[in-house]
Amino acid sequence: MKGQIFEIFGFLILAIAVIGVILMIRYFMVGSFGKTYSAMAERHVYEEVHAGVNSIFFMTEEKSGRSMMELVGLAAYMGNDTINFGPSIGDVNVVKELEWRLDALYGKNHWHLQAKYPDITPDVQIVMVLDASASMCYAVKEISMKMPALIESFVRQGKRVTATLYILPGGANCCNGYKLQCANQFNETPYFHCRGITDIESSCDTKTAKGAGIQTEEDYGNGIACAIEAGPVEEWNPMSVKLGIVISDELPVGSECFGNSRLGCCPGQDYAEQRKSLEAGIKSAQKSKIPIFTIQQIDYIDEQRTQCGTCCQVGSGEQPLDLQCACTDMVTQYHKDMASATGGDTFTLDSVSASDLTDKINQIIVRAKPIRKPNLEVGSPVPLDKNTRVVEVFVPVTVSGVYTKALVTQWS
Amino acid sequence: MKGQLSYIIKPITLVMIIILLIVLYQSISESTAKEKLAQKSLNVVSGTTDVLLVLANSYDCLAYKTATQSIYSNVLDIKRLDEFSEKYREIEPECARSYEFGWRAKIYEVGKNTQPTGAVWTFGAKDFSTDDARQDYINLSMPVAIRRSEKLVTPGKMEVTLVDGELEKLAGAIDWLCQLGKKGRLTESPFTIYTHGTIEYDTNKNYLCLTPTGSKQKNCRQMLCQLEFEGLKSAGEYMLSLKYTDGRIVIK
Numbered sequence: 147m148k149g150q151i152f153e154i155f156g157f158l159i160l161a162i163a164v165i166g167v168i169l170m171i172r173y174f175m176v177g178s179f180g181k182t183y184s185a186m187a188e189r190h191v192y193e194e195v196h197a198g199v200n201s202i203f204f205m206t207e208e209k210s211g212r213s214m215m216e217l218v219g220l221a222a223y224m225g226n227d228t229i230n231f232g233p234s235i236g237d238v239n240v241v242k243e244l245e246w247r248l249d250a251l252y253g254k255n256h257w258h259l260q261a262k263y264p265d266i267t268p269d270v271q272i273v274m275v276l277d278a279s280a281s282m283c284y285a286v287k288e289i290s291m292k293m294p295a296l297i298e299s300f301v302r303q304g305k306r307v308t309a310t311l312y313i314l315p316g317g318a319n320c321c322n323g324y325k326l327q328c329a330n331q332f333n334e335t336p337y338f339h340c341r342g343i344t345d346i347e348s349s350c351d352t353k354t355a356k357g358a359g360i361q362t363e364e365d366y367g368n369g370i371a372c373a374i375e376a377g378p379v380e381e382w383n384p385m386s387v388k389l390g391i392v393i394s395d396e397l398p399v400g401s402e403c404f405g406n407s408r409l410g411c412c413p414g415q416d417y418a419e420q421r422k423s424l425e426a427g428i429k430s431a432q433k434s435k436i437p438i439f440t441i442q443q444i445d446y447i448d449e450q451r452t453q454c455g456t457c458c459q460v461g462s463g464e465q466p467l468d469l470q471c472a473c474t475d476m477v478t479q480y481h482k483d484m485a486s487a488t489g490g491d492t493f494t495l496d497s498v499s500a501s502d503l504t505d506k507i508n509q510i511i512v513r514a515k516p517i518r519k520p521n522l523e524v525g526s527p528v529p530l531d532k533n534t535r536v537v538e539v540f541v542p543v544t545v546s547g548v549y550t551k552a553l554v555t556q557w558s
Numbered sequence: 559m560k561g562q563l564s565y566i567i568k569p570i571t572l573v574m575i576i577i578l579l580i581v582l583y584q585s586i587s588e589s590t591a592k593e594k595l596a597q598k599s600l601n602v603v604s605g606t607t608d609v610l611l612v613l614a615n616s617y618d619c620l621a622y623k624t625a626t627q628s629i630y631s632n633v634l635d636i637k638r639l640d641e642f643s644e645k646y647r648e649i650e651p652e653c654a655r656s657y658e659f660g661w662r663a664k665i666y667e668v669g670k671n672t673q674p675t676g677a678v679w680t681f682g683a684k685d686f687s688t689d690d691a692r693q694d695y696i697n698l699s700m701p702v703a704i705r706r707s708e709k710l711v712t713p714g715k716m717e718v719t720l721v722d723g724e725l726e727k728l729a730g731a732i733d734w735l736c737q738l739g740k741k742g743r744l745t746e747s748p749f750t751i752y753t754h755g756t757i758e759y760d761t762n763k764n765y766l767c768l769t770p771t772g773s774k775q776k777n778c779r780q781m782l783c784q785l786e787f788e789g790l791k792s793a794g795e796y797m798l799s800l801k802y803t804d805g806r807i808v809i810k
Contacts, residue, residue, distance in 0.1 A: 150567055157571045164578045168585040186600050190607040194700050197614060201632040201703035204711055211709030247713050250668040251701040 192535050195556040198251045199537040203552075207243050209235050210384075214244060218261055218522065218552060219544040223385050225263045225518025230435050232382040233375050237435070244524050252556055258525035261552035263518060264543055269386040270300075270514050272309040273373040274507075275343065277394035277443075278316025278326040278363040285393055285443055285503055286313075286324045290331045292504035294338040300511060301337055307511055308336075310378035312343040316363035326363070339379040343369050350375035367398035367423030367484075370438060371430035385544055387514050388436045390490070391507065395443035397480055398423035401473035417476075424480055428487045437490035439510045440481035441503065442474075522552075532557040598722060602659065602694045606720040609654050609661055610700045614716060618653035620665075622705045633703045633711065639665060639679040646681035648780040652737075657730035660686050660779065661720040667704055667712050676712075685777045687723025689770035690754035694722040724753050725768040729779045732766070732800060732807050736783035739802025749798045758789035783807045 203215040210231050212220070220229050221240040228239050248257050276285060289311060300307040316326040324331060328340035347359050350372035360368045370390050382388065397420040431438050481492045491513075493506040528534060534557045540549045615631045617623045620642065622635040642651055650661055662682035669675035686692065699717040706712065731749045738744035755770035760778070766785070767778040771793050783802075787809040790796055801808045 153567055153571055157574060160575060161578055164582050168582060171586060171589050182600055183596070183603070186603045186607075190603060190698060193607055193611060197610075197632045198701035201701050202713070204630055204633045204705075205703045205713050206709055206711040208710075213711065246670045250670065250713050251715070 191558070195252075195535045195554070196537050198248075198556075199539055199554045202244070202247050202251065203539060203541070205247060207238055210238050212238075214240075214247070215541055216544070217243065218541045219550075220385055221522055222261060222263045222541065222550045223266055223544040223546055224268060225266065227519065227522060228435075229384055230382075230388070231384045232377060233430075233434055236433070240522065241524050248525065248554075255526045256557055258528045258555045259522070259552060260524075261522040261541060261550050263521050264546065264548055264550055265518070266543070266546050267305060267515075269306040269308070269383060270389065270511060271378050271380075271383060271386040272307070272389045272391060272511070273370070273378050274309060274311045274391040274393065275366045275369040275373050276311060276313045277366055277392075277396060278314040278318070279396065279400070280318050280320070280326070281395055282326065282393070282443060283320030283322055283324060286320065286326055286331070287322050288503040289393075290324065293507070294333045294335050296504050296508055296511075297337045298335065306337075308378060308380055309338050310373075310380075311338075311340045312346065312369065312373045313340065314343050314360065314363050314365060314369050318363075341379065343372060346376035347372060361419070361423070362400050364394060364396045364400040365398055365423050366392045366394050367420075367425070367427035369398075370427040374430045374434050374436055388434070389510065389514055390431055390436050390438040390488070391441065391510060392427075392438060392481075392484070393441045393443065393503070395477065397473060397477055398427070401477065420480070424484055428484055431484075431488040431490075436488065438484050438488040439490040440485050440492045441506050442477055442481055442492065442494045443503075525555075528555050529557060599694060602696050602720060602722050603698075605656055605659050606661070606696050606698045606718050609656060609663075609718050609720065610698065610716060612654040613663060613718075614700060614702055616653055619651065630705075632701070633705050634665065634714070634716070636704060636706050639704070642681045643679045648684040649782070650682045655733070656720075657734040658727065659720050659722050660726035660729070661718050662686075664717045664719075665702065665704070665714060667714045674715075682718075683721075683726070683779055685779060686719075686721040687725040687768055687770075688775060688777055689773055691725060691768055691770045691777075692721060692723040696720050723768075724751060724755075725757075725766065725777055725779055727751060728753075728757065728768075729766050729781060732785065732809070733782045735800050735802055736781070736807055739783070739807070740805070745802045747800045749800055750795065751798065752795045753790055754793050756789065756791055756793070759785050759787040761785075781807075785809060 203213065203218070205214050206212060207214065207217055210217070210229075217229065217238060217240045221227055227241045228237050230237050244259060248259065276282060276289070293309065293311065297307050297309050311328070311332070313326060313328055318326050320326065328342055332338070332340035334340070343360055360372060370392050374390060397417060399420045401420075427438065478492070478494070484490070485492045491510075493509070495502050495506065534555050537554045537556075539552045539554065541552050542548075543550050613619045614634065615621050615629075617629050620634040620638045622630045622633045622638075624630075645651070650656070660683040662680065662684070664678065664680045666674040666678040667676040686695070697717060697719045699715050702714045702716045703711050704714040728749070728751055731747065735744060735747050753768070755768050755773070757766065757768050759766055761784070763778075764781050764784060765778040766781050766787075767776045769776045784806045785808075786806055799810045801810075
């Protein structure tokens with residue numbers, strides 16, 4: 147009986163062993179197939195993500211024709227997601243351009259891109275517009291003597307600054323021996339240039355309603371608009387910090403009212419032309435995202451005297467006496483309006499010391515530090531509970547000679 | 559009594575052991591068969607990924623190459639796309655040919671709403687095995703950039719539909735011999751196939767066609783070489799002899 151029981155037990159053990167073997171075979175086979183299949187599927191997904199990242203950086207943006215790689219490099223150089231390519235192309239928002247492309251390739255909320263912006267000081271480009279009425283004779287002399295050296299000093303410090311001075315139409319002789327024009331008065335350097343605004347008038351579209359373009363020697367509203375549209379001599383660099391500077395002691399177009407040059411500012415007067423010119427300047431600066439800094443000259447300065455009054459005898463007649471003085475407050479207000487609307491600032495000359503005007507310009511350049519973002523970040527936050535794939539791409543940062551790392555994370 | 563019980567139990571145990579061993583054998587055989595099927599399925603997935611990668615990364619295929627010979631991965635040259643759409647309307651290009659499977663590629667631009675915009679380029683096999691003659695198929699895609707000009711590179715997608723079928727296998731084996739035969743590297747090759755339908759050859763069009771059993775639909779593929787082939791008149795397993803002679807493949 148014992149022997150038979152052992153036989154039955156023996157069979158049962160054999161049966162259990164065989165069933166165990168069958169189950170193990172199935173388990174391991176299914177398990178290994180499942181793992182291999184998911185590895186294959188994962189390989190495809192990874193290749194898909196890699197292909198997407200590879201291709202997206204070579205795609206071009208329609209308006210600028212630049213590749214996404216270049217745009218990210220430019221944005222990293224600028225420390226800004228929006229790059230301004232000047233008046234004809236306008237702004238290109240790198241975040242938006244990347245966003246719709248990555249959405250199209252991976253689907254919304256399935257990706258994240260981050261690229262660190264390196265700490266870089268970009269070039270500074272300045273366009274300056276100088277009122278060319280006789281009361282600006284002092285400024286012409288100052289700028290001629292000091293500006294090229296000032297710009298060179300920045301360059302020597304390793305900060306690439308370029309400035310183009312546009313002088314409004316005029317050309318009058320000054321009693322200090324200068325003329326209100328560029329010719330033969332300014333040392334041209336690779337970094338500083340002087341041009342008459344009429345030289346660029348044809349290439350800017352700031353024609354007034356009258357079709358007169360820049361109307362007077364004080365029309366710095368239309369003047370700065372024209373200077374922004376045409377750009378500096380070396381042309382706008384999309385990567386630079388761009389600044390506009392206006393130097394004047396009058397309202398744009400002029401402070402005269404009722405055609406009476408001696409009447410001075412008229413209380414309650416509308417000054418429609420002046421306002422129109424100011425707004426043309428503001429509009430152009432806003433469109434190109436260029437802040438305008440205004441420098442208000444001390445009214446009608448005599449180099450020997452610091453108060454309002456007669457400057458000197460020019461030609462056959464005496465210059466107007468009280469016009470600029472009477473309009474001081476209104477000019478200040480116009481300058482404030484222009485500066486605040488464009489993100490710039492206003493300066494008023496404190497003295498007639500030889501370095502005062504260039505000191506103000508120096509302050510503007512020193513303060514021209516762009517607000518830099520620490521990095522470019524697009525897409526949804528990376529989920530912690532999902533399987534993610536990360537692709538790393540090295541993006542050359544324009545001009546700087548350094549690379550930044552773009553990390554693209556994708557998940558299903 | 560003990561002895562009589564032993565006489566009954568021993569044979570029963572023996573029979574049961576035999577049954578168990580048969581079950582074990584069947585289970586192992588079944589698992590092996592499943593493994594083979596799974597392997598095929600894996601081959602289909604990896605084969606499709608390979609085709610996509612080769613198309614997008616090889617200059618012989620669609621990848622853009624500069625004058626200085628730099629190759630841009632995943633950036634497709636529009637000139638090559640136009641050329642492939644024209645030249646490979648009915649057959650896979652040699653640069654990414656799979657002799658096991660048949661495939662067709664579709665490349666299109668995508669816009670902001672992720673929908674296809676603009677032109678669509680297609681090339682590869684025009685028709686595939688259907689019904690029982692089709693073992694497996696898959697459709698996978700990959701993002702690409704389409705280079706229209708230096709200043710215009712647009713986002714796009716490349717889709718590949720890959721089919722594992724009897725027509726593709728037979729045509730693949732014949733085309734493979736044709737390619738090697740042209741290079742003088744192989745002139746003869748045996749090939750075994752189980753078909754779920756009849757196979758015929760259209761000499762005029764140089765098409766190899768399979769009609770699945772119970773279907774009136776004929777699925778055809780263009781061949782690389784002219785064939786001398788009487789066809790297979792019914793479904794079943796065939797051992798074929800393929801021979802390359804003077805630019806033709808003779809099948810017996």
